[in-house]
Amino acid sequence: MSIIEIKNLTKTYGKSRGIDKVNLTVNKGEIYGFIGPNGAGKSTTIKTLLNLIFPTSGEAKIFGLDCVSQTTKIKEDIGYVPSEVRYYDNMSVKEIIDYAKSFKKNVDNGYVDELIKTFDVELHKKIFELSLGNKKKVAIIQALLHKPKVLILDEPTNGLDPLIQQKLFNELLELKKQGSTIFLSSHNLAEVEEFCDRVAIIKEGKILEVRKIEDFAKKTVKKVALKTSKNIEAELKNIGGEIVSNENNTIVFNYKEDINKLISLLSKYNIENLIIEEKKLSEVFMSYYEGRKNK
Known part of the structure; x- marks a missing residue:
């Protein structure tokens, strides 16, 4: 009602x-x-x-x-x-x-x-x-x-x-x-x-x-930070990664696609450090406050 x-x-x-x-x-x-x-x-x-x-x-x-x-x-x-x-x-x-x-x-x-x-x-x-x-x-x-x-x-x-x-x-x-x-x-x-x-x-x-x-x-957006000597930004974008930053060999990106695709991609490279965490709901909301346009 x-x-x-x-x-x-x-x-x-x-x-x-x-x-x-x-x-x-x-x-x-x-x-x-x-x-x-x-x-x-x-x-x-x-x-x-x-x-x-x-x-x-x-x-x-x-x-x-x-x-x-x-x-x-x-x-x-x-x-x-x-x-x-x-x-x-x-x-x-x-x-x-x-x-x-x-x-x-x-x-x-x-x-x-x-x-x-x-x-x-x-x-x-x-x-x-x-x-x-x-x-x-x-x-x-x-x-x-x-x-x-x-x-x-x-x-x-x-x-x-x-x-x-x-x-x-x-x-x-x-x-x-x-x-x-x-x-x-x-x-x-x-x-x-x-x-x-x-x-x-x-x-x-x-x-x-x-x-x-x-x-x-349920969107279960993940925030990923990885350090590698190779610049794989383009490949991450191809599987659905939303790049946040790429500095000093460390790429930070948001990811909500099949996690197995990400693991398969990363297995091809020498990864020096990797952090994967669930993105807080407040962070998801913040995307509307900041850069996104009417999405």
């Missing part, structure tokens, strides 16, 4: 690009990763979903409701953590949380108390006294306090220490078990790899690829 549906969503700022014909479908109960370099269009997409900005064309729906004309109804059942947290400086943490609770129906105060304890927030502190990480913890509690059916997170772990990051994902996994849908925009590729079911990669306002995380893992 689709909870979030985005069709040909476009947002332009005069002559500047925002997003261009973005299409996404997020299913009920999944953690959906949304990654890309700075300026790729992640926050623009999210702000359009939340009706904080209006689309130039296309449409976005949550719960089958239009994100522009039915945004008030949608917001009853969603939570949102922005990448940059801004509150009134002179309000206390308790005042912020109580104010957030006043907008939601059937808030479980016991659950809110658990969140306050889990994330170790100091209710008496004023916002201006808080660090970036502590402000982010307040935003997380505000987003979670009504156990939202949809949770939209824009760089939620920015500023959080590793222990709090883990506590956050423990809460997200528990919400997922209860049927909540989580849309996670992040630069932290390791957390995307560990916790997301699917991921969309956006670059220059366009979706490059949408895949299940397990499909990326």
